[in-house]
Amino acid sequence: MENSKPKKTVAPRVDMPCQPAKVRRANFEEVALGYTREMAQTEASRCLQCKKPLCVSGCPVEVPIRDFIHQVAEGNMDAAYRIIKTTNSLPAVCGRVCPQEHQCEGKCVLKAKGQPVAIGRLERFVADTYIATTACEQVTGTNACAMPLGAKKVACIGSGPSSLTCAGVCATAGIKVDVFEALHEPGGVLIYGIPAFRLPKTVVATEINGLRQAGVDFHLNSVGGRTIDIDDLRKEYDAIFIGVGAGLPVFLGVPGENLVGVFSANEYLTRVNLGRAYNFPSQDTPAYPGKHVTVFGAGNVAMDAARTALRMGAESVHVVYRRTRAEMPARLEELEHAEEEGVQFAMLSAPLRFNGDAEMRLQSVTLQRMELGEPDASGRRRPVPVEGSEYDLPTDLAIVALGTRSNPILLEATPELKLNKWGYIEADEATGETSIPNVFAGGDIVTGAATVILAMGAGRKAGQEIVKRIAG
Numbered sequence: 001m002e003n004s005k006p007k008k009t010v011a012p013r014v015d016m017p018c019q020p021a022k023v024r025r026a027n028f029e030e031v032a033l034g035y036t037r038e039m040a041q042t043e044a045s046r047c048l049q050c051k052k053p054l055c056v057s058g059c060p061v062e063v064p065i066r067d068f069i070h071q072v073a074e075g076n077m078d079a080a081y082r083i084i085k086t087t088n089s090l091p092a093v094c095g096r097v098c099p100q101e102h103q104c105e106g107k108c109v110l111k112a113k114g115q116p117v118a119i120g121r122l123e124r125f126v127a128d129t130y131i132a133t134t135a136c137e138q139v140t141g142t143n144a145c146a147m148p149l150g151a152k153k154v155a156c157i158g159s160g161p162s163s164l165t166c167a168g169v170c171a172t173a174g175i176k177v178d179v180f181e182a183l184h185e186p187g188g189v190l191i192y193g194i195p196a197f198r199l200p201k202t203v204v205a206t207e208i209n210g211l212r213q214a215g216v217d218f219h220l221n222s223v224g225g226r227t228i229d230i231d232d233l234r235k236e237y238d239a240i241f242i243g244v245g246a247g248l249p250v251f252l253g254v255p256g257e258n259l260v261g262v263f264s265a266n267e268y269l270t271r272v273n274l275g276r277a278y279n280f281p282s283q284d285t286p287a288y289p290g291k292h293v294t295v296f297g298a299g300n301v302a303m304d305a306a307r308t309a310l311r312m313g314a315e316s317v318h319v320v321y322r323r324t325r326a327e328m329p330a331r332l333e334e335l336e337h338a339e340e341e342g343v344q345f346a347m348l349s350a351p352l353r354f355n356g357d358a359e360m361r362l363q364s365v366t367l368q369r370m371e372l373g374e375p376d377a378s379g380r381r382r383p384v385p386v387e388g389s390e391y392d393l394p395t396d397l398a399i400v401a402l403g404t405r406s407n408p409i410l411l412e413a414t415p416e417l418k419l420n421k422w423g424y425i426e427a428d429e430a431t432g433e434t435s436i437p438n439v440f441a442g443g444d445i446v447t448g449a450a451t452v453i454l455a456m457g458a459g460r461k462a463g464q465e466i467v468k469r470i471a472g
Helices: 037-044 065-074 077-085 091-097 109-113 119-129 135-140 161-172 201-213 230-236 265-273 300-311 332-341 408-413 452-471
Strands: 153-157 176-180 217-219 239-242 262-264 292-296 316-320 344-346 349-356 362-375 381-394 397-400 439-441
Touching: 037 065, 037 119, 065 077, 065 119, 077 091, 077 119, 091 119, 091 201, 091 452, 153 161, 153 230, 161 176, 161 201, 161 239, 161 452, 201 217, 230 239, 239 452, 262 265, 265 300, 265 397, 292 300, 292 381, 300 316, 300 332, 300 397, 316 349, 349 381, 362 397, 439 452
Parallel strands: 153 176, 153 239, 176 217, 239 439, 262 397, 292 316, 292 397, 316 344
Antiparallel strands: 349 362, 362 381
């Protein structure tokens, strides 16, 4: 009988405690409650400390994951934080909203056993636990601020994740940064798009205040292409970064879409999140009320809209999708949370028309059942209508979450910017530079709607190139 070494058993993944579904569906407090110190160290001890950590290759900003997790396992949270901050400007944000299952955790060798190391949860724990003593420490992870580089200045248009990251990289190098934001509050999609129950506004504010204290100035109500102009900025700044996102909503294109009660997810979530409608009447921006809400789409934004509508008092919320659950692009965690909270799913259904009353107010939506046919260009099986299968779904609030396109305001005001066939800015893959010298771009305005961490990766890449050119 041959001798064989016993296989090393791996401890099960440490679950994240959450608010009970019946409780959380009535409030906007964070759903996931985070690890305790003991939980974090137990989870960190599961890491195999691979010699060639594949997890790093799955991270768009290349966080030294193995190294920071080792420090967590040893109980050295300060050291873990400083390691994370060498590449990640917004760890408290990323730990909450990144699709780790498709990125760093998707590359973890323990995934073969079905339970990769909970990298995102550990990153969140470190960021939430660590308390910086100075602004420089919060931005850079160390107590030393970079020496100012004289009169060198950089302008960032937009204040979402790509611009915030670019600003952080430049500020860390001692470059003066001015961020211009169209809305009355900085943060971009982190503020207006992602609900507080997934990303508390205090977390975003802490990250932004750290940049402020490190010398980054935020200029609000400044619309690129209207109140500020790239040609004018080029006369004053050594480099410009464009991170305005892609905020123009895509609609269904079916009859009745102009009825009162049909909203894009962008408008609905902005009213609730940025306008703080969830705190009405303490805040004076109400959201459109809906008892029977239907959401169209199957991504994270659709889940955010559906779960928000529940919390705003809806009696029923349906998510309509042309394919099956297996094809839904939303994070599995978001799907599970939505189901636990009472969101219902109308799979293999597509909208034909919206129906209204005499006052043009939405009353219902007519749907048609679908079945999956042969794969289309995306590789997914194409939904095919089932003849004679129409049915009506009572709906007084419809939210369309089918993605976004580039907003033309800044682009039309800057015809020198080269665009691709989809209307997004063309930028060099290695540096982020556009067709205009020393004007860089990153995030959704380049890639189309994508993830927070991919936008941050683009901001980091452009920021590094800017620093290289200005600082030498």
